[in-house]
Amino acid sequence: MGTNQKQILKHILSNTDYSMDNSSRSLISLEGLDRNDILGLLRQAATFEAKPDRKILDGKVVATLFFEPSTRTRLSFETAVNRLGGRVIGFSDAATTSSSKGETLKDTIMMVSNYADLIIMRHYLEGAAKYASEISPVPIINAGDGANQHPSQTMLDLYSMLKTQGRLDGLEIFLVGDLKYGRTVHSMLTAMRFFNPTFHFISPEELRMPAEYKEFCRENGIRFTEHSEFNENVISEADIIYMTRVQRERFTDLMEYERVKDSFILRNDMLAGTKPNLRILHPLPRVNEISQDVDSNPKAYYFQQAKNGLFVREALICNALNLL
Amino acid sequence: MEKAKKSEQLVAAIENGTVIDHIPSDKVFDVVNLLGLTSITTPITIGANLSSHKMGSKGIIKIADRYFSEDECSKLSVIAPNIVLNIIRNYEVAEKKAIPMPDEVRGIVKCCNPMCITNHEPMQTVFRVVDKTNGTLRCRYCGKDIPKDDVKLL
Ligand SMILES: [Zn+2]
Numbered sequence: 001m002g003t004n005q006k007q008i009l010k011h012i013l014s015n016t017d018y019s020m021d022n023s024s025r026s027l028i029s030l031e032g033l034d035r036n037d038i039l040g041l042l043r044q045a046a047t048f049e050a051k052p053d054r055k056i057l058d059g060k061v062v063a064t065l066f067f068e069p070s071t072r073t074r075l076s077f078e079t080a081v082n083r084l085g086g087r088v089i090g091f092s093d094a095a096t097t098s099s100s101k102g103e104t105l106k107d108t109i110m111m112v113s114n115y116a117d118l119i120i121m122r123h124y125l126e127g128a129a130k131y132a133s134e135i136s137p138v139p140i141i142n143a144g145d146g147a148n149q150h151p152s153q154t155m156l157d158l159y160s161m162l163k164t165q166g167r168l169d170g171l172e173i174f175l176v177g178d179l180k181y182g183r184t185v186h187s188m189l190t191a192m193r194f195f196n197p198t199f200h201f202i203s204p205e206e207l208r209m210p211a212e213y214k215e216f217c218r219e220n221g222i223r224f225t226e227h228s229e230f231n232e233n234v235i236s237e238a239d240i241i242y243m244t245r246v247q248r249e250r251f252t253d254l255m256e257y258e259r260v261k262d263s264f265i266l267r268n269d270m271l272a273g274t275k276p277n278l279r280i281l282h283p284l285p286r287v288n289e290i291s292q293d294v295d296s297n298p299k300a301y302y303f304q305q306a307k308n309g310l311f312v313r314e315a316l317i318c319n320a321l322n323l324l
Numbered sequence: 325m326e327k328a329k330k331s332e333q334l335v336a337a338i339e340n341g342t343v344i345d346h347i348p349s350d351k352v353f354d355v356v357n358l359l360g361l362t363s364i365t366t367p368i369t370i371g372a373n374l375s376s377h378k379m380g381s382k383g384i385i386k387i388a389d390r391y392f393s394e395d396e397c398s399k400l401s402v403i404a405p406n407i408v409l410n411i412i413r414n415y416e417v418a419e420k421k422a423i424p425m426p427d428e429v430r431g432i433v434k435c436c437n438p439m440c441i442t443n444h445e446p447m448q449t450v451f452r453v454v455d456k457t458n459g460t461l462r463c464r465y466c467g468k469d470i471p472k473d474d475v476k477l478l
Contacts, residue, residue: 130441212469
């Protein structure tokens with residue numbers, strides 16, 4: 001960590017007010033959180049970054065139920081539990097569990113809640129985590145429910161922006177790639193509504209930001225512009241470039257895919273005229289939308305971004321258990 | 325007006341009871357099911373495809389000697405927000421009631437998102453009415469909006 005990073009961390013630690021609603025400890029989506037809730041959680045994440053290994057979960061058992069496999073997310077959550085001194089039970093693939101034999105989600109949740117103090121779950125069906133939180137006697141953290149919500153990803157995106165820019169307010173954020181189906185970019189719009197951002201939507205015609213989200217921006221006074229070209233001129237004012245994957249299977253017109261597939265790739269030579277504080281984020285895994293030659297550019301931040309996930313998840317876990 | 329009057333008369337008048345008017349023609353049998361009219365023993369007359377200058381085509385249901393609570397009626401607003409209930413006493417319309425849209429709809433409607441948990445788990449559906457004038461419902465679980473015309477009953 002550079003000196004500047006340390007200062008920013010210190011700044012986050014000292015300058016945010018913290019308040020959270022204690023009525024429900026489950027974290028299903030970020031929709032119910034306000035500015036202070038978000039800043040409070042990010043401040044907690046910063047305390048874990050300063051000291052990741054703490055025995056706060058001593059004697060606690062946390063279940064990670066992955067009805068849909070996601071190695072990256074599961075390892076991040078399980079590492080967080082381990083670093084906090086808790087124990088992990090669970091499964092990484094529903095094919096090996098009784099839900100593949102027709103057990104209902106409710107029965108699985110009721111069974112596991114007998115053993116665990118907290119359930120972290122990922123499911124391929126939308127709304128699964130919400131439903132689990134209504135029936136479970138222990139809190140639920142949603143680690144992704146189909147195309148719907150993935151709050152810990154959004155929180156680590158926000159933490160990465162806060163950490164690299166020293167602020168969340170008034171940022172110029174460029175979202176690039178699949179803006180139609182990209183769940184991470186949609187929840188970012190929702191979470192950033194408290195921070196007066198300016199968004200730039202850069203995507204192929206077929207994968208433009210859906211009308212309902214643009215309407216959401218207008219209703220919340222969020223400025224945005226749309227671009228169909230991705231080049232060095234467009235990104236010259238960016239504080240954050242958030243890259244996402246343009247997937248072949250998302251196109252109804254494969255000719256269109258072939259035409260645009262190489263137009264939404266970030267190359268190192270495009271970064272020459274960009275602002276010094278610019279940082280490039282990506283939810284990972286990357287395929288080819290960021291050229292390998294960008295990796296060594298100091299503006300590339302996607303690997304550190306993934307690491308930030310650990311600290312954010314430590315904060316979310318402790319918060320769900322009401323331990324901070 | 326003349327024409328509308330005539331089509332009203334196609335359906336027999338009742339002395340006391342309820343006349344449910346302005347039902348979209350294709351929703352008449354949904355209303356029958358929602359109100360459980362198949363298990364009622366008093367006389368019921370059902371008219372469909374009647375001409376209406378307001379709606380083009382409409383349905384009417386007349387139920388003798390039966391009145392409905394607000395709660396029973398509010399279910400109807402989900403499929404047909406403009407339905408009017410006429411309370412009939414002694415062959416006269418004693419009261420005309422528009423049906424209020426509830427804030428929340430539980431267990432009547434199916435979520436149209438095939439990937440929604442409610443379509444895979446034995447559980448009750450819950451929708452918030454996000455737009456009372458247009459009758460738009462939002463699923464409590466998957467968050468998808470269902471426009472009035474796509475509302476399907478369970
Ligand atoms: Zn749903």
